[in-house]
Amino acid sequence: VDTASYTVARNYVNQGLRPDSASVRPDEWVNYFDQGYSPPETGAFAIQADGAPTPFLSSSEVLLRVGVATRAVSSAARPSAALTFVIDVSGSMDQDGRLELVKQSIALLVAQLRSDDRVAIVAFSTNARVVLTPTPGDRRDQILGALSGLHPEDTTNAEAGLQLGYQLARAQFIENGINRVVMATDGVANVGSEDAATMLRNAGAGTGSHVQLVAIGVGMGNYNDALLEQLAIQGDGFYAYVDTLDEARRIFVDQLAQTIDTVALDAKAQIAFNPTTVAGYRLIGYEDRGIPDSSFRDPNAKGGAIGAGHQVTALYALVLRRSESSDNRLATVMLRWTDPKNNGAQEISRDINRGDLSPSFSVTDPHFKLDSLVASTAEVLRDSPWIPGYRISDLRSAAAEIQGLLPHTAQVSDFLQMLD
Numbered sequence: 001v002d003t004a005s006y007t008v009a010r011n012y013v014n015q016g017l018r019p020d021s022a023s024v025r026p027d028e029w030v031n032y033f034d035q036g037y038s039p040p041e042t043g044a045f046a047i048q049a050d051g052a053p054t055p056f057l058s059s060s061e062v063l064l065r066v067g068v069a070t071r072a073v074s075s076a077a078r079p080s081a082a083l084t085f086v087i088d089v090s091g092s093m094d095q096d097g098r099l100e101l102v103k104q105s106i107a108l109l110v111a112q113l114r115s116d117d118r119v120a121i122v123a124f125s126t127n128a129r130v131v132l133t134p135t136p137g138d139r140r141d142q143i144l145g146a147l148s149g150l151h152p153e154d155t156t157n158a159e160a161g162l163q164l165g166y167q168l169a170r171a172q173f174i175e176n177g178i179n180r181v182v183m184a185t186d187g188v189a190n191v192g193s194e195d196a197a198t199m200l201r202n203a204g205a206g207t208g209s210h211v212q213l214v215a216i217g218v219g220m221g222n223y224n225d226a227l228l229e230q231l232a233i234q235g236d237g238f239y240a241y242v243d244t245l246d247e248a249r250r251i252f253v254d255q256l257a258q259t260i261d262t263v264a265l266d267a268k269a270q271i272a273f274n275p276t277t278v279a280g281y282r283l284i285g286y287e288d289r290g291i292p293d294s295s296f297r298d299p300n301a302k303g304g305a306i307g308a309g310h311q312v313t314a315l316y317a318l319v320l321r322r323s324e325s326s327d328n329r330l331a332t333v334m335l336r337w338t339d340p341k342n343n344g345a346q347e348i349s350r351d352i353n354r355g356d357l358s359p360s361f362s363v364t365d366p367h368f369k370l371d372s373l374v375a376s377t378a379e380v381l382r383d384s385p386w387i388p389g390y391r392i393s394d395l396r397s398a399a400a401e402i403q404g405l406l407p408h409t410a411q412v413s414d415f416l417q418m419l420d
Contacts, residue, residue: 027285088185105248113137124161159192187224196230
């Protein structure tokens, strides 16, 4: 999953603006926050579920939280990484110090690399050029020297940058390693193709390339959120937005292992609800990530890449039937993915029962309370028809009532400050 929608919105608010409703995606808001899941004791994944009525849904609905946690891998234990940075040096990157923030962000990541890692750098403006040929990750002075020489130039040919980036990624490809193209841009493509699918196809990207695309967005105003989201989805990677150096540190340092170490490729989740116990269900968010039910086991259907130590949450609003039978199963969660080490298909499942739901909101897990509040805030900001009548002031009042019951983290404090 991506997290950019939350940081984009936070940047809007810090500028004194209401976030653009089209850029608000509830799943990315929820997944920005730590979920408190326990990692699997064995295997790649653990599936968890909880739920309850919430103050933010109608009295006929309950909120179900389905969580997935992957095994953690230390930075020292991760495979070797081949990282190809594709950096936008167009004129628009001069605004608000966008390029300087990108350079500082990448420098944080470079400081974590090892001698068995490889780094290459492509810069693009009107045309694309190689700034650094594949270089061992411990040659930091050489890498940082190449970064320091980048300056804003002219127009934006993102397509040329991606084509040259994937060419270099193929040249430094590490078998059984981590192979990523990391594109940092404000997304304002105005030369060449501006369509994500066309750009990636022409670059030779996709599942067959075994190279995932990380899209890192910066900037405001003329920033192209939609293009970067689609590049990440269709490039089998993820999309993050960096608005401050602290956010860069969170992504590139604190979450380094899960940012660049993939434990599952083409991962898909499917939930089959039991009509005996569930009268209706509604997935909150993920509109851009859905695939047909029939494609769940289709090896040619794209899923997502998931990193080490990653946690993913999906929220459902449910209308339950009265309990008139002994059948207490609400749903079955199925996960399917490709093991990146042997390219073999893997699948696990877990039943969700009525006993996984709490009788009231007050006794739920602190992370569940936070998720319900965060998702509701996103729903209000994108003018969702499912929670009519709510205003931000209503949500802030509700947050004040439960503030002491929420996780005591810097992330939560930051969110409550944004609500203010």
